[in-house]
Amino acid sequence: MPLTAEIITIGSELLTGLTVNTNAAFIGERLTAVGAVVRAVVTVDDAEADIRNAVETALSRADRVVCTGGLGPTNDDVTKKAVAACFGRELVLLPEAMDRIEAAFRAMGRDMAPANRLQALIPEGAEPVPNRVGQAPGFILSRDGRELIVLPGVPSEMRAMMDETVIPRLRAAAGTASAALALRTAGLPESDVGRKLEDFPSLFPDVRVGFYPDSTGVTVRLMTFGSSAEACESRIRQAGESAADRLGRAVYGTGGDSLESVIGRLLAESGRTLAVAESCTGGLISHRITNVAGSSAYFIRGVVAYHNSVKTGLLGVPESVLQTAGAVSAECAAAMAEGVRTAAGTDFGLSATGIAGPGGGTEEKPVGLVFIGCADASGTVTEKHRFLRERLWNKERSATAALDLLRRRLRGFA
């Protein structure tokens, strides 16, 4: 059985949306990485009763509870009082913490406010967690084999204390190992990805599967737990291969890969170059390509042809194409891709033209209709897509479709 864990984050700034809860994400990621199963994240105000209630509930369900926030020197920081009360303990002075606080004030040449003394208090009998970055120490309280780990809410302090003390300790206690793999896909809606992996839970009952759609595609996340790291790694490799097999050419990478980083690698490795002609995407394709460090080696030129005069001028789209097929057409997408490739003298030309909306749609050419094109020495391919939402959504999906067409072209799939 893997260890179960819960996270409690304390502070009104988290409840009122003033601060996004990045601490919970960090702690969740670290706990998951050592094989603990995070069951819940609970955020409450700096109120003694709420904190006590959250701590008691979490300790009734989880082996480990990590609690952050409310250890500062101000009046509204009541975490320690609440936690000490849960365990029926008094707060006592931790001499080494007091020394650190006094030394810090000496170094700043400032007098210590009496309130700062409070930061050196921890519940009697608690095991201190040293704070190398700041002043407030953390601490660990145990009960019936369960542990409550209390850390400051300052992200830099909390992160250091997690990585230096809490995680090594958990790794030793967990006894379980884990392994995870993310497959990145493009070109399939979430429902199709789900359908292709429908039988996965019966084939790999010990592997958890999650689907995470966003504007760049759907990420499939696999995770498994076991007694040895080697067994987990081998099992996740097996599951990953099976999933990749089912998903086929939609899989463009793993882990932190993006379509633009994969394209960049393929272009850089083969010494080939790229130019982009955009209409409805308005610069987003070029923006994504240039988010990759080193893209200047293969990305030569981008043209945002918002006006038809730019399409005929800079891109050499024939007037006749605009007059017969129109600017939103496969013919125009092809001419744009070929035109920018020729003008820039690159190996590849990539294009997108469509109606991002909300205005400009007609019955024949509705909002969300997009044509993309990819030209190289062997010819030109185009694709028609129909996206259905608001302007930014349509731009984002169009850019993803164009990048994915280039990816498949580079792989020999399109």
Added chain:
Amino acid sequence: MPLTAEIITIGSELLTGLTVNTNAAFIGERLTAVGAVVRAVVTVDDAEADIRNAVETALSRADRVVCTGGLGPTNDDVTKKAVAACFGRELVLLPEAMDRIEAAFRAMGRDMAPANRLQALIPEGAEPVPNRVGQAPGFILSRDGRELIVLPGVPSEMRAMMDETVIPRLRAAAGTASAALALRTAGLPESDVGRKLEDFPSLFPDVRVGFYPDSTGVTVRLMTFGSSAEACESRIRQAGESAADRLGRAVYGTGGDSLESVIGRLLAESGRTLAVAESCTGGLISHRITNVAGSSAYFIRGVVAYHNSVKTGLLGVPESVLQTAGAVSAECAAAMAEGVRTAAGTDFGLSATGIAGPGGGTEEKPVGLVFIGCADASGTVTEKHRFLRERLWNKERSATAALDLLRRRLRGFA
């Protein structure tokens, strides 16, 4: 008594740290803005028992519970089942939602997977919350005067449904009136914005002030509560004028304004046109400009000049500028802005050239050094900036600086 509220966010990606919980921050901010007191945020897995337990607990403590996530078409989405069980209801088909889903698949020319039908189910007797952005409808269940509001986890859908249905409804129920105002600023770091409003709490003790920095500038949010809407509106107007006065020309708009929407309004109103030449920003300036609906009326051409041959060719930057001052220089930024303006025949030319990093920096021209330029009939202005972080951060800040230069130029400030 103000209404109490709790937020439940569902999804393993939130527990394992794959996704930072921005939904909870958004909902917390909106609930707080209408005077509700958010008591807790609870995140649990897509597990029926965990969801039921979280919903029952929240409903035992709070007047309103907003629950997001797990309404997708895949197997791991069980929110509706769990919630229906809490209320002892069956799931029934919502015909208007089914119509929307079928229409969407027809428009895409694709077959609907059977799983997509699940998205049109809501608990019997629940009040539907329309989803204008996506397919899955939300719904509201009531019990003993308390309400459970269930929304999809896709941020764009959830946000629209909060603002269009949930918040107006809560405002009507809340009893207390409130008013809020957001001032959007660019060009000042958060610490300077804070300093300029240092005496604000003593002048307006009844107005809450929050600072929200992001890549597009710093938003100052003012909020006040009271018994009448008129009194709140008048008070917030007073506070807003005082804050705008202190912040001066850094304030570019209010509410949902963006630099690009303000620029768009100024250009469209005066019938003037724009062309953009980008190097280090890689298309991001054009992307932001074209995020504004109707931008095709004034945005004519964008050129992403990643290779120096594009700077000399398409933009007419003299070879001598590249050889003496270099591609990252005020001279090059000026020549790019003038070159793209002349070539496109527009009223304004806007440019950015710099070193986005992580590679390419030198002692003299370090990573993050950026020059921006703006040319019009009366001449050309350039600015030098130094950004200090990673590639995307530098691109984003550079694009904001360029758009803000154009905004100030249009206003007669630069």
